[in-house]
Amino acid sequence: MGTAVLLLGAEGLAAEQRVRAARQLGVGLHVATTRALYEQCGDRLRKQLSGVVFTDFHIPECAVDHLAAYYLREGIGAVAVSRDSLSPTAAALSARLRLPGHDPDRASAACNRWHMAQAFRENGVPSPFTLVIGSPETADEQVRAAELEGSSSSHPPTVRTPRA
Numbered sequence: 001m002g003t004a005v006l007l008l009g010a011e012g013l014a015a016e017q018r019v020r021a022a023r024q025l026g027v028g029l030h031v032a033t034t035r036a037l038y039e040q041c042g043d044r045l046r047k048q049l050s051g052v053v054f055t056d057f058h059i060p061e062c063a064v065d066h067l068a069a070y071y072l073r074e075g076i077g078a079v080a081v082s083r084d085s086l087s088p089t090a091a092a093l094s095a096r097l098r099l100p101g102h103d104p105d106r107a108s109a110a111c112n113r114w115h116m117a118q119a120f121r122e123n124g125v126p127s128p129f130t131l132v133i134g135s136p137e138t139a140d141e142q143v144r145a146a147e148l149e150g151s152s153s154s155h156p157p158t159v160r161t162p163r164a
Contacts, residue, residue, distance in 0.1 A: 003027050003028070003077040003078060004027065004028035004029070004030060004050055004051075004074065004075065004076040004077055004078075005022065005027050005028070005029055005030065005076065005077070005078045005079070005080050006030045006031075006032055006053075006067065006070070006071050006074075006076045006078070006079050006080070007029055007030065007031050007032065007080045007081070007082055008032045008057075008067070008079070008080070008081045008082065008086045008089060008090050008093075009032065009033060009057070009081065009082045009083050009085075009086045010031050010033065010082045011033065011037045011040065011041070011082075014082050014083070015031070015041060015045060015082070016045055018082060019045060019048045019049065023048060028050035028051075029048075029049055029050055030049065030050050030051040030052065030053065030070075030074060030076055031049055031051075031052050031053075032052075032053045032054075032055055032063075032067055032070070033052065033053075033054065033055075034054060034055070034056070034057070035054045038052060038054065051074055053066070053067065053070040055067060057086060057089060060088060060089050060092060061092075063089055063093075064089060064092045064093050064096055067089075067093050068093060068096050068097060071093070071097060072097075078099065079093055079094050079097070079099060079101070084110050084111040085111045087102065087107045087108075087110040087111050088104065088107040088108045088110075088111070090102075090107070091103065091104040091107035092104045092107070106119055113130065114130065114132050117130035129146075131143065131146050
């Protein structure tokens with residue numbers, strides 16, 4: 001096989017699709033995941049991987065240290081990510097390894113609408129006004145405080161409530 005890729009977080013159908021694509025391209029696919037998710041993968045899928053590394057993505061700094069060591073030890077040539085929640089870790093890992101990738105300081109915008117709205121605003125990118133609502137009970141008060149009622153803006157506000 002040619003180049004090897006370290007894929008952060010591949011589970012379920014997404015894993016199968018990525019393994020199939022890698023094999024068609026002649027790319028060796030190493031997967032960074034948790035032991036529990038790996039155990040849910042079928043034997044057929046596991047046998048097609050070039051390698052697996054178990055890591056705890058809940059502590060990004062430790063995950064980056066661990067994955068960078070694995071990447072270098074295995075002679076891998078690229079980093080990819082299978083879900084947006086791991087974009088900040090992938091960006092930090094790519095920066096550590098001096099690979100092309102997103103700016104680690106802005107990578108959280110890929111998986112957080114509030115961070116994305118802030119990044120757009122800070123960089124002059126036209127976008128709808130975004131307001132984070134603390135709870136359904138305080139929504140009316142927060143919308144009034146943001147002076148959104150009767151707004152003449154051509155874009156209605158995007159109002160989000162946090163997930164429980």
